[in-house]
Amino acid sequence: xxxxxxxxxxxxxxxxxxxxxxxxxxxLAGASWVLRLRMLAVAVVGLALLVLVMAVNIGRGDFxxxxxxxxxxxxxxxxxxxxFIVLDLRLPRSLTGxxxxxxxxxxxxxxxxxxxxxxxxxxxxxxxxxxxxxxxSVIVVGGSxxxxxxxxxxxxxxxxxxxxxxxxxxxxxxxxxxxGIESYRLVxxxxxxxxxxLSVTFWLLTLGDVTDAGRAxxxxxxxxxxxxxxxxxxxxLALLVLVPPALIGSRVLGALQFGDDTxxxxxxxxxxxxxxxxxxxxxxxxxxxxxAGPVVFVALAIPQIAxxxxxxxxxxxxxxxxxxxxLTVTADLLARTAxxxxxxxxxxxxxxxxxxxxxxxxxxxxxxVRA
Amino acid sequence: MTAxxxxxxxxxxxxxxxxxxxxxxxxxxxxxxxxxxxxxxxxVLDGTVTAVIGPNGCGKSTLLRxxxxxxxxxxxxVLLDGKxxxxxxxxxxxxxxxxxxxxxxxxxxxxxxxxxxxxxxPHQRWYRQWSSxxxxxxxxxxxxxxxxxxAERTLDQLSxxxxxxxxxxxxxxxxxxxxxxxxxxxxxxxxxQVDVLDLVQQLxxxxxxxVVMVLHDLNLAARYADRLVAMRDGKIVAEGAPGDVLTEQxxxxxxxxxxxxxxxPVAGTPLVVPIGSRHRT
Numbered sequence: 001x002x003x004x005x006x007x008x009x010x011x012x013x014x015x016x017x018x019x020x021x022x023x024x025x026x027x028l029a030g031a032s033w034v035l036r037l038r039m040l041a042v043a044v045v046g047l048a049l050l051v052l053v054m055a056v057n058i059g060r061g062d063f064x065x066x067x068x069x070x071x072x073x074x075x076x077x078x079x080x081x082x083x084f085i086v087l088d089l090r091l092p093r094s095l096t097g098x099x100x101x102x103x104x105x106x107x108x109x110x111x112x113x114x115x116x117x118x119x120x121x122x123x124x125x126x127x128x129x130x131x132x133x134x135x136x137s138v139i140v141v142g143g144s145x146x147x148x149x150x151x152x153x154x155x156x157x158x159x160x161x162x163x164x165x166x167x168x169x170x171x172x173x174x175x176x177x178x179x180g181i182e183s184y185r186l187v188x189x190x191x192x193x194x195x196x197x198l199s200v201t202f203w204l205l206t207l208g209d210v211t212d213a214g215r216a217x218x219x220x221x222x223x224x225x226x227x228x229x230x231x232x233x234x235x236x237l238a239l240l241v242l243v244p245p246a247l248i249g250s251r252v253l254g255a256l257q258f259g260d261d262t263x264x265x266x267x268x269x270x271x272x273x274x275x276x277x278x279x280x281x282x283x284x285x286x287x288x289x290x291x292a293g294p295v296v297f298v299a300l301a302i303p304q305i306a307x308x309x310x311x312x313x314x315x316x317x318x319x320x321x322x323x324x325x326x327l328t329v330t331a332d333l334l335a336r337t338a339x340x341x342x343x344x345x346x347x348x349x350x351x352x353x354x355x356x357x358x359x360x361x362x363x364x365x366x367x368x369v370r371a
Numbered sequence: 372m373t374a375x376x377x378x379x380x381x382x383x384x385x386x387x388x389x390x391x392x393x394x395x396x397x398x399x400x401x402x403x404x405x406x407x408x409x410x411x412x413x414x415v416l417d418g419t420v421t422a423v424i425g426p427n428g429c430g431k432s433t434l435l436r437x438x439x440x441x442x443x444x445x446x447x448x449v450l451l452d453g454k455x456x457x458x459x460x461x462x463x464x465x466x467x468x469x470x471x472x473x474x475x476x477x478x479x480x481x482x483x484x485x486x487x488x489x490x491x492x493p494h495q496r497w498y499r500q501w502s503s504x505x506x507x508x509x510x511x512x513x514x515x516x517x518x519x520x521x522a523e524r525t526l527d528q529l530s531x532x533x534x535x536x537x538x539x540x541x542x543x544x545x546x547x548x549x550x551x552x553x554x555x556x557x558x559x560x561x562x563x564q565v566d567v568l569d570l571v572q573q574l575x576x577x578x579x580x581x582v583v584m585v586l587h588d589l590n591l592a593a594r595y596a597d598r599l600v601a602m603r604d605g606k607i608v609a610e611g612a613p614g615d616v617l618t619e620q621x622x623x624x625x626x627x628x629x630x631x632x633x634x635x636p637v638a639g640t641p642l643v644v645p646i647g648s649r650h651r652t
Binding site: 018027116254257266311 | 481511
């Protein structure tokens, strides 16, 4: 409003406040947000389920521990032996799953929002495939007989994965660039890049000896097997660095959905904002892939599911992260226990769950174009 | 200077002065190699409604984008309240000037209230996303555009006219006294076109907003604007009061259109009656 009579004066009393339907407020001191009850409920239920599934997952194994006992240990109780099994042996694996799932879902939510396209996620447009090529090169070249070995290879895989993710992101962006980025072209170029990189990965597998190729194969289907605290730390650190800018940027993300001119018109510095969000998304996807391999479909499906559950117009970031963690840990639980003694890589389960969803998404978009 | 005082110093306090709120000087605009506007000068005076008219591709939308700092000039400059607009921050501009692009896009499933609330973006921070000032401004914008009762509807549940009102409501919630509207009546039937332009007229009359809009319909432009700016091939051919600008000669020069211009029986403003080949003598 032109004169904004209330801008400089103290806020009007509660009785005078005009209400806008559908946007209840939470106001505390100088801070204020819209209270979205549905989103809050989904987040709370998601978190509760996550803790439960984690507890079940941690309890399963050669020495079964009940859910109650696991929760006791996590709260600081339990016997020595239980503490050792839960905290040192099994918690890191579940925690890696939580962090990897959250990071992938966040990355997907960000890229889907920026491009306004539910298909534009790191696992579809080649980002995770780029991380895979780099990581597999290190495993194969630096394997048992290669130039790199032991601890060097252990550090090499995550770093290479991250570099591969960023390298591919830059390449796809440049290839799709034509006076700006158009999301349809980005997805097409990205899918082509994805398959190109995948065939490079398989070529690399034929080069290595059987043991290395086997190791690489497990990594390639996305695995949480044998993850210790040394795997948790880098992902946790990366999330600490990358999540705050992503969350602060979520307000900008909402504005970017309107198209560049409208976003600029309401005061968003479109190019730097988009670049920052994109870098954090690629970083999240890269770190997650480096830690557990390409766990597919989390980034693609979870943000869209979160959006439908919360009935929002764009993927909600925090809820996506919670549900991403929930899906990954649930998939890990299924992978470990559903097939008797044989343990599957977690990526196989997320793929089985996610593929039908991708079909649904493609069919729905096709219908929309026809309509 | 804080942005709040910038709004106040540029507000209706100064209405009546002949200083330009927006000024284009020797403006040269291009998309890549393709020069669309060259050597254009324009003054938008405080408290006026200006309509930019011209044939397709004459550069009127491009000009509007430059005036709103959505497109940087290749030459010349745009001054907003006497300051070079390209040296102001995006947020600073967004607190003084609101832009409604042509056929703006929004995700399906967005509610009207959430759309209009986005207009408050330049006044918000990440920890202050829904202050009581925001809520007051949004409620007021919804009420002025008659959209309060549709606040909880999603955009896909609205008619074209309602959707356009929602977008204008968003521009209003932004709280700027300068509004740039690019073809706000596109895709609307005549009744809804009049509806939207009545709303613009009301904003101008009651709140003293300065409005620049691109319009296709010459008769509506003549009726609702104080000043017409007629463009062709990236240049201004004529500007002034509708009665002075909209002549039979200008229609030939700018639109290659043979037409009679008679007084509008309702408003007295010029009314364009095209002749067409069937009735040519």
